[in-house]
Amino acid sequence: VSLADTYDSLSANYNLKENNITFNANEFSTTISLHDYSSLDNPESLVQEWLVDNSEIILDPNKTPIKVDILQLSEKSYVISLVAHHLVMDGISLAFLTDELSKTYNSKLVGKKAKLNALYSFSDFLKDNQDKSQIIKEHGEFWKHESKKWKKNHFKPATTLKARRSHIILNEEEYKKVRMFGYKNKSSLLLSTLVPFAKTVKELFKFNLQTVGIPTIGHNSIDKTMVGNCVNLIPLTYDFDSTENIQEMIKGLKQYQLELFKHSEYPYEELKKMTKNNLIEIVYNVEIQVDSP
Numbered sequence: 001v002s003l004a005d006t007y008d009s010l011s012a013n014y015n016l017k018e019n020n021i022t023f024n025a026n027e028f029s030t031t032i033s034l035h036d037y038s039s040l041d042n043p044e045s046l047v048q049e050w051l052v053d054n055s056e057i058i059l060d061p062n063k064t065p066i067k068v069d070i071l072q073l074s075e076k077s078y079v080i081s082l083v084a085h086h087l088v089m090d091g092i093s094l095a096f097l098t099d100e101l102s103k104t105y106n107s108k109l110v111g112k113k114a115k116l117n118a119l120y121s122f123s124d125f126l127k128d129n130q131d132k133s134q135i136i137k138e139h140g141e142f143w144k145h146e147s148k149k150w151k152k153n154h155f156k157p158a159t160t161l162k163a164r165r166s167h168i169i170l171n172e173e174e175y176k177k178v179r180m181f182g183y184k185n186k187s188s189l190l191l192s193t194l195v196p197f198a199k200t201v202k203e204l205f206k207f208n209l210q211t212v213g214i215p216t217i218g219h220n221s222i223d224k225t226m227v228g229n230c231v232n233l234i235p236l237t238y239d240f241d242s243t244e245n246i247q248e249m250i251k252g253l254k255q256y257q258l259e260l261f262k263h264s265e266y267p268y269e270e271l272k273k274m275t276k277n278n279l280i281e282i283v284y285n286v287e288i289q290v291d292s293p
């Protein structure tokens with residue numbers, strides 16, 4: 001609970017109205033539930049089933065953006081489950097929080113005070129980033145030039161913040177093949193999978209992707225530990241319906257992607273003002289999952 005009080009994003013509620021998000025910091029009030037499986041046969045299997053089912057729950061950011069449960073396997077063995085709405089934290093924040101929780105727990109066991117990193121509240125992050133005039137000035141011309149591509153697209157205006165998330169999971173053998181393909185073509189994992197994905201969407205659904213949202217990490221500009229969602233989106237506009245083969249498309253995209261990332265601090269909210277229509281059709285990201293020991 002002390003960590004939740006420290007990281008205000010965990011105790012806040014997020015008011016979603018008219019496609020706007022309002023952040024309201026509160027005291028941590030989420031109920032932590034204990035589930036005792038220690039007296040049951042094969043508790044590990046039962047807990048695994050519970051975790052899978054629990055991961056599918058839908059959280060309301062207006063009321064309870066996170067859900068915390070403790071599952072007891074035995075007298076000395078527990079599993080902590082934390083399910084959070086994506087508004088609460090991004091992937092880097094989850095790594096920060098896990099590390100801080102581990103340090104706090106291990107220090108508590110030996111009766112010492114944990115040596116935690118310097119903290120940066122999400123409220124302070126939002127305040128410090130309210131004035132984006134300098135960023136807009138530095139990167140505005142580049143994005144004005146890019147916006148000419150968007151006007152050729154005819155997307156329907158966005159009417160809701162709701163979206164659908166789909167996963168494509170690669171097994172170890174498939175992942176190795178993708179990495180080898182990327183190595184041969186000197187391509188990032190993102191591009192090595194994005195281009196074949198766009199080609200597949202065209203073949204299966206007769207749909208041409210034009211502008212894809214690429215998440216970028218806002219934590220790069222922060223030298224302190226912070227838990228919150230500071231992911232920005234940059235629109236990557238490309239002719240994925242090109243007759244070029246995959247290798248040629250990746251070659252053309254590599255330099256373009258690097259140029260986009262140079263200007264990735266430009267707020268996505270400002271980019272949307274450059275077009276009356278929906279700027280991005282799909283957000284594409286690659287996540288590498290590592291099994292816990």
